[in-house]
Amino acid sequence: MFDILMYLFENFIHSETEIHVDQDALTDELVRAGFHHDEIYKALAWLEKLAALQETDINPYLVRGTTDVVTRIYTHEEEMRLDTECRGFLIFLEQINVLDNATREMVIDRVMEIDSKEFCLEDLKWVVLMVLFNVPGKENAYAQMEDLLFEAPEGPLH
Numbered sequence: 001m002f003d004i005l006m007y008l009f010e011n012f013i014h015s016e017t018e019i020h021v022d023q024d025a026l027t028d029e030l031v032r033a034g035f036h037h038d039e040i041y042k043a044l045a046w047l048e049k050l051a052a053l054q055e056t057d058i059n060p061y062l063v064r065g066t067t068d069v070v071t072r073i074y075t076h077e078e079e080m081r082l083d084t085e086c087r088g089f090l091i092f093l094e095q096i097n098v099l100d101n102a103t104r105e106m107v108i109d110r111v112m113e114i115d116s117k118e119f120c121l122e123d124l125k126w127v128v129l130m131v132l133f134n135v136p137g138k139e140n141a142y143a144q145m146e147d148l149l150f151e152a153p154e155g156p157l158h
Contacts, residue, residue, distance in 0.1 A: 002123060004043035005102045009130055015083050042115050049113065050134050053106050071099060082112060085125045093128065098141045098148070106131045123150050 009029070023044060031041045074087065082090070090107070093099040099107065107128050109121070113129070129149060132142040 001039045001042045001046065002119075004030060005046060005114075005130070006126060007033065007035075008043065008047070009126070009133075015022055039115075046110065046113055050106075050110055050130065052134065053109070053131075054134055072104065078108060078112065081119055082108070082124070083120075085121050086119075089121055089124060093145070096144070098132070098144050099128070103131060103135060103138065103141070106135070 026038070027040050031037065072090075073084065079087075087124070090099065090104055094104060096100075107124075109125050110131055111124065114123075116123075125145070125148070129142065129145050132138045132145055
């Protein structure tokens with residue numbers, strides 16, 4: 001499923017091409033690209049839920065969001081999906097103002113919906129990028145995250 005999300009993000013969303021494709025045509029294209037129907041439907045449902053998070057009237061993270069600094073306590077299931085490195089990276093993104101409380105919760109929500117046994121820091125970075133791309137007003141945070149994702153660090157990061 002995550003491979004499909006990456007494929008869609010890189011080929012349609014991130015390229016900023018204007019697409020008006022119905023779900024059947026998109027499904028056909030993904031099948032031709034080698035993906036399985038059940039994984040395609042899961043990925044499309046994931047994207048629909050992500051898009052729904054843009055709407056403040058149904059997004060619990062935006063409605064009840066606070067700008068206060070809070071310590072996030074992870075559930076056992078979240079800790080199983082997000083290892084120490086991933087959780088540390090989320091804290092780092094909050095500290096440099098790429099994520100706020102609301103967008104952090106959106107990222108965690110989307111991560112927990114990914115149907116995959118394996119999940120690593122690189123996957124998390126892509127989920128953060130996808131979430132920020134879909135949140136109005138987060139263009140600067142998206143650009144900053146894009147730089148973090150695509151720039152190769154030089155030397156030690158102390």
